[in-house]
Amino acid sequence: MSDLAAALDIVGARWALLIVERLLDGPQRYGDLQRDLGVPTNMLATRLRELEAAGVLIRLPLRHNTRAYALTDRGFALREAIVALGNWGRRDS
Amino acid sequence: MSDLAAALDIVGARWALLIVERLLDGPQRYGDLQRDLGVPTNMLATRLRELEAAGVLIRLPLRHNTRAYALTDRGFALREAIVALGNWGRRDS
DNA sequence: GGCCATGCTTGCAAAATGCAAGTGAACCGT
DNA sequence: ACGGTTCACTTGCATTTTGCAAGCATGGCC
Numbered sequence: 072m073s074d075l076a077a078a079l080d081i082v083g084a085r086w087a088l089l090i091v092e093r094l095l096d097g098p099q100r101y102g103d104l105q106r107d108l109g110v111p112t113n114m115l116a117t118r119l120r121e122l123e124a125a126g127v128l129i130r131l132p133l134r135h136n137t138r139a140y141a142l143t144d145r146g147f148a149l150r151e152a153i154v155a156l157g158n159w160g161r162r163d164s
Numbered sequence: 165m166s167d168l169a170a171a172l173d174i175v176g177a178r179w180a181l182l183i184v185e186r187l188l189d190g191p192q193r194y195g196d197l198q199r200d201l202g203v204p205t206n207m208l209a210t211r212l213r214e215l216e217a218a219g220v221l222i223r224l225p226l227r228h229n230t231r232a233y234a235l236t237d238r239g240f241a242l243r244e245a246i247v248a249l250g251n252w253g254r255r256d257s
Numbered sequence: 258g259g260c261c262a263t264g265c266t267t268g269c270a271a272a273a274t275g276c277a278a279g280t281g282a283a284c285c286g287t
Numbered sequence: 288a289c290g291g292t293t294c295a296c297t298t299g300c301a302t303t304t305t306g307c308a309a310g311c312a313t314g315g316c317c
Contacts, residue, residue, distance in 0.1 A: 073182075074253040074254040075181060075182060075184070075250045075253060076253070077253035078249045078253030079253075081253075082249075083176075083178070085176070085305070086305095088172060089166075089168060092166075098184075099204060100264085101263075101264050102263060102264075111240040111305075111306050112240045112264085112265070112266090112307095112308095113265085113266075113305085113306080115265090116264080116266075117305095135263080135313095135314060135315065136263060136264070136312090136314045136315080137263060137264075137314095138264085149252055153168060154238070154247040155244045155245035156171045156172070157168045157171065158173075158245075159242055159245055160166075160167040160168060160170035160171030160172075160174075161167040162241065173283095177273085178274070193294085194295050194296075195293090195294065198295095204275050205275085205276095205277095205295085205296070206275080206297075206298085207275075208273095208275065208296090211292055211309090227284095228284060228293090228294080229281095229283040229284075229293085229295075230295080231294095231295080
């Protein structure tokens with residue numbers, strides 16, 4: 072399995088990279104991600120579980136019954152790839 | 165829709181980036197892609213159609229009843245993103 | 258104790274993906 | 288010119304993923 076295939080196994084699923092991109096700006100709560108991205112709630116829950124299991128993000132318990140999701144170092148390491156893909160998506164030619 | 169979402173709309177489908185990665189080495193024929201990537205034939209046909217429609221690659225007619233698929237400039241512009249994702253996929257930490 | 262906000266889970270329909278077999282066109286040797 | 292082979296797909300159907308909508312659990316507040 073190639074390096075690219077290994078990466079896509081983790082962040083290739085729908086919504087995964089968009090979630091990570093959102094978290095590059097800092098920790099976010101479940102409801103924030105849901106509203107900002109327009110991702111279905113069950114997909115969001117599933118992806119967050121997978122990305123946590125893959126070591127891309129962690130849960131931070133906040134006060135009350137809320138928590139926040141924050142990138143790990145491994146998660147932040149995706150910034151380069153996300154920026155490159157974003158640049159590509161912005162071009163016309 | 166963000167730049168990243170626009171990019172994923174084109175190359176976010178399963179196998180799409182792996183196909184493009186393979187074509188970074190130069191034009192390939194259908195059967196080569198199929199064998200090298202292990203992609204189901206109907207998926208390969210579908211992705212090639214979509215990527216051609218998106219301007220990422222073109223068909224080059226060869227002699228006989230064969231043709232090759234080659235990246236356009238827009239396709240080659242994905243190299244940076246693919247390399248970045250590949251590097252990320254290779255790391256352990 | 259009733260109400261609300263937050264963070265999910267569940268049930269089910271729709272779409273994407275995968276597998277295996279089949280199709281059609283072009284060439285190749287005889 | 289005919290049959291066999293290769294190549295590039297298409298087709299039918301099972302499985303998996305995704306999406307939508309509704310429901311559930313916990314904690315705080317009044």
